[in-house]
Amino acid sequence: MAEEKKRYTAWIFALIFFAASISNSILFALLSPNLAAELDLSHHALGILGGYYFIAYSIGQLALGSLLGPISPRYLLGVSAIFAASGCAIFASSHSFGSALAGQLLIALGLSSSFLGVVYVIGRDLPSRFSLMVAISQGLSNFAAASLSLLFGVFDVEVSFREPYFAATLFLLCLAILLFLFIGSRQNSVNTIPTEKSSLAGKLKLCVKSRPFWLAFVFYSCLFGVIVAYLDLWDIQFQVAFFRKTPGESALFNTAASLGIIIGSFIVGAWSQHRGDYVIPARVFSFSAIIAVAILLSIHLPDFWTLAANFLLGFGLSSAILSLTIVQSELPKKVHAFASALIVTGGFILGGIIQTLIGLSLDQDIEFAYIRSLSDLLANFFDSVQQPTEGFYKYQAGFQLIGIIVIVGCISSLLLSSKKLLKRRSPKIGNS
Numbered sequence: 001m002a003e004e005k006k007r008y009t010a011w012i013f014a015l016i017f018f019a020a021s022i023s024n025s026i027l028f029a030l031l032s033p034n035l036a037a038e039l040d041l042s043h044h045a046l047g048i049l050g051g052y053y054f055i056a057y058s059i060g061q062l063a064l065g066s067l068l069g070p071i072s073p074r075y076l077l078g079v080s081a082i083f084a085a086s087g088c089a090i091f092a093s094s095h096s097f098g099s100a101l102a103g104q105l106l107i108a109l110g111l112s113s114s115f116l117g118v119v120y121v122i123g124r125d126l127p128s129r130f131s132l133m134v135a136i137s138q139g140l141s142n143f144a145a146a147s148l149s150l151l152f153g154v155f156d157v158e159v160s161f162r163e164p165y166f167a168a169t170l171f172l173l174c175l176a177i178l179l180f181l182f183i184g185s186r187q188n189s190v191n192t193i194p195t196e197k198s199s200l201a202g203k204l205k206l207c208v209k210s211r212p213f214w215l216a217f218v219f220y221s222c223l224f225g226v227i228v229a230y231l232d233l234w235d236i237q238f239q240v241a242f243f244r245k246t247p248g249e250s251a252l253f254n255t256a257a258s259l260g261i262i263i264g265s266f267i268v269g270a271w272s273q274h275r276g277d278y279v280i281p282a283r284v285f286s287f288s289a290i291i292a293v294a295i296l297l298s299i300h301l302p303d304f305w306t307l308a309a310n311f312l313l314g315f316g317l318s319s320a321i322l323s324l325t326i327v328q329s330e331l332p333k334k335v336h337a338f339a340s341a342l343i344v345t346g347g348f349i350l351g352g353i354i355q356t357l358i359g360l361s362l363d364q365d366i367e368f369a370y371i372r373s374l375s376d377l378l379a380n381f382f383d384s385v386q387q388p389t390e391g392f393y394k395y396q397a398g399f400q401l402i403g404i405i406v407i408v409g410c411i412s413s414l415l416l417s418s419k420k421l422l423k424r425r426s427p428k429i430g431n432s
Helices: 002-039 043-065 073-093 097-111 114-125 127-154 162-182 200-208 211-242 247-275 279-298 303-330 333-364 369-381 390-414 419-431
Strands: none
Touching (some): 002 073, 002 097, 002 114, 002 162, 002 247, 043 097, 073 097, 127 247, 211 247, 211 279, 211 303, 211 333, 211 390, 247 279, 279 390, 303 333, 303 390
């Protein structure tokens, strides 16, 4: 009983570190209007702060993740939390773009070990419940982030970005101590069995030669990249800058998308598990994301319908998690961990690139004329549709990239095929 308690205690603190990582991204989005105002940042500069964060996070995830095992998790996660706390302190004290960027990069480096850290602890201490515990960890972490958005929205919180980041500094320092005390130093049982002889180059070769890997990579990168770019920065900025919402009101719109992701993740996972296949769930959910994007991009919606469309968008994007199921089903077991790390890293990198490109497109006023014409046509054809404003046209100029990326992800789902599904159906074809 005491040993079981230690295992769950280690998981809880690893989970808190992971939840802190996701919540930090949402916190940056929630505070971005005040950050831009206090530091006099352009859309492009704000996009760089958000984009470079996720690129640094991705690089750190690969670098630090590979050290779990050779380095005790208590030291790696504990020191990572201290790095993140230092970055929060620098960010909170910043008075220029340069110092804010330095703080962001240090935060990203520190928090980048959090996801692989909780996965490592689950695999080490709770291997028989691995899939369930990873799903629970993902759901609870996103719930924590959604709760933060809801808090800002319900109470219409408007504060300087400095106080929350100073508070985050103290929280992460305390968490670093708790990680060091309770995370444990026991080696992952997977690493204690000398059966893995494949080199890193060999694993990479197996992934590169695999068609399912590339489809999973594109599917996850596109859908999760949009989650990163939209929820962690631009949804808030769009609502404040172009729809004249307060930061609190914009947080509620952001929460709707987060709730869609949380609910959608459980449903798409249960559906895929029930079918014993991922193809149809991936196609249906990604197509629903396209519907949401098309509505948001072409119609100036009233508030209620904007909330509903954001929820539908998050619901559809939640199917990105099926990419890891593709890896488990279609690739050799010895490359599962490596392939999953590459896919997740691709999602963060693309999210960072999208954030940067949206900021650039807004400052350069890049837009497709036919999208603007479609909005005008719909507004004239349907009396219930609001007339587009100049602010809505500016919003379209940034959001159109989101639409393109979601379409690419949906196309990749159309190319998926499942060996398990084909094997289950083949006898019926033969009997006919």
